[in-house]
């Protein structure tokens with residue numbers, strides 16, 4: 001005889017997030033991967049270098065040692081921290097989005113008597129994407145480490161340094177982030193789910209019921225739509241700004257790096273920067289378009305031109321991306337200036353570093369071209385939205 | 394005058410073709426109130442979408458005056474809908490992130506209609522202008538969509554089961570608002586329903602059966618939303 005399976009349990013498991021859902025979190029995966037890649041390179045090197053400190057005898061060698069150890073710490077902290085922060089924001093955004101779009105199913109579960117915590121527990125799988133990303137980043141870093149070591153020691157100021165595996169570092173860079181993100185996912189999901197069942201069932205968004213000011217009340221529809229698109233998804237504002245920030249900072253920094261340190265470092269920097277920039281831009285714009293599909297479809301039904309739709313939905317992000325670009329420019333300038341003046345102060349024949357206006361302008365033009373191209377792609381996507389498919393849902 | 398001739402429309406590909414509209418012809422005079430009546434799955438919505446320019450037929454023509462909309466480019470067709478057509482759907486399709494007022498302005502702005510508040514008042518929602526759709530009852534949401542469609546000052550209004558998701562009382566209320574506005578503005582109105590009783594409000598009743606017109610009849614007297622059965 002077949003054993004009866006507990007009904008609630010199987011139903012619940014099917015309805016709440018599964019591993020398949022987390023595979024959509026490629027953005028987090030890539031960003032976590034980049035963060036771990038960079039951190040592994042510099043931290044593993046630092047540990048291995050520190051082990052040979054006693055064997056460094058020359059004064060130039062000692063100066064280089066100090067400089068490299070500090071650079072490693074700065075780079076790992078700044079880029080690792082930056083990327084970790086982005087993954088956190090992205091994770092929270094995904095969870096909020098997931099709960100908003102599945103609020104009916106989740107509401108039904110709650111109506112059946114599941115506690116918020118019980119449902120939220122299933123969200124731990126979101127940590128998996130971080131885990132996978134970290135493992136990938138770590139493995140890739142190890143593949144690259146031998147060349148990186150050779151590069152760092154190109155002037156042979158240190159004895160030869162061998163790549164060593166450090167278990168504690170692996171745990172710190174893979175285990176800890178995966179666990180922290182899983183716990184974070186559960187806690188945040190629990191927080192978001194602690195709404196009245198009826199609100200979830202009615203797919204009620206949390207609107208701040210403020211009285212609209214006089215001028216916003218008289219805003220034409222398209223302007224109001226542009227405003228509310230931005231306001232409804234603040235995380236996306238962050239991502240778009242971050243994308244521009246990455247592009248601006250990483251491209252300009254790697255151009256300067258080419259003079260300051262090595263070509264390989266520059267290439268690595270620019271690759272990571274571009275991956276991050278485009279990844280976040282694609283993710284955020286896809287999510288803008290997806291989140292507004294119904295709105296756009298209805299506007300098209302009523303006879304709004306697709307150009308008006310895409311301008312209203314996507315246009316608001318343009319100034320934000322410019323701001324991100326400006327912040328990135330300042331950031332990379334300050335960072336490099338600090339590195340040159342403080343970290344490398346004792347190293348001989350470091351070239352002077354000054355702000356390169358021409359390069360900034362070129363980067364900006366490239367940025368505008370890339371950005372507008374991506375925007376054009378998305379506005380074509382809006383053009384092709386099928387009215388019927390939306391209405392049949 | 395809308396002249397519809399020989400509309401054929403299929404879904405699916407060559408191997409598995411489902412002909413939904415099998416050569417439909419119909420004339421709709423200006424200002425008329427037409428009901429398309431038929432069982433679920435008989436192709437009413439598809440027909441409505443074709444004559445309103447939301448979907449293209451496989452063959453046949455839909456001529457408004459002298460303008461055959463099946464021949465228009467996407468751009469021109471959008472322009473055509475913008476200038477002429479209003480829609481009301483069973484599921485309301487209000488914009489969830491916008492207040493009642495902004496939802497109505499979505500229609501009004503297309504016609505440059507600054508007096509959209511009158512339309513909100515006409516459906517009795519003056520108290521709710523600052524509310525979001527999720528804060529309204531089903532009947533109220535459908536009234537917003539009525540105001541939104543009519544704030545656009547359409548020449549033809551298309552309605553697909555506008556009371557399909559409403560109970561009797563709110564359904565009657567919505568229909569009453571619609572027919573009142575129809576008398577006031579004199580637009581042409583084409584409504585899809587599977588409800589025999591609602592057809593008694595119309596002037597012309599077109600019965601559809603599996604992709605064809607089975608019968609066209611004209612009601613001598615039209616009942617109001619509160620006189621029909623439910």
Ligand SMILES: Nc1ncnc2c1ncn2[C@@H]1O[C@H](COP(=O)(O)OP(=O)(O)O)[C@@H](O)[C@H]1O
Nearest residue numbers: 388404405413432433434435436437438439440
């Ligand atoms: N986009 C579509 N793709 C495939 N089949 C469709 C599509 N739209 C409608 N149909 C089919 O066409 C038939 C008629 O549908 P519809 O016009 O919605 O009928 P009604 O509105 O009278 O209930 C149905 O059998 C339906 O399955």
Ligand SMILES: [Mg+2]
Nearest residue numbers: 437438439553
């Ligand atoms: Mg239908």
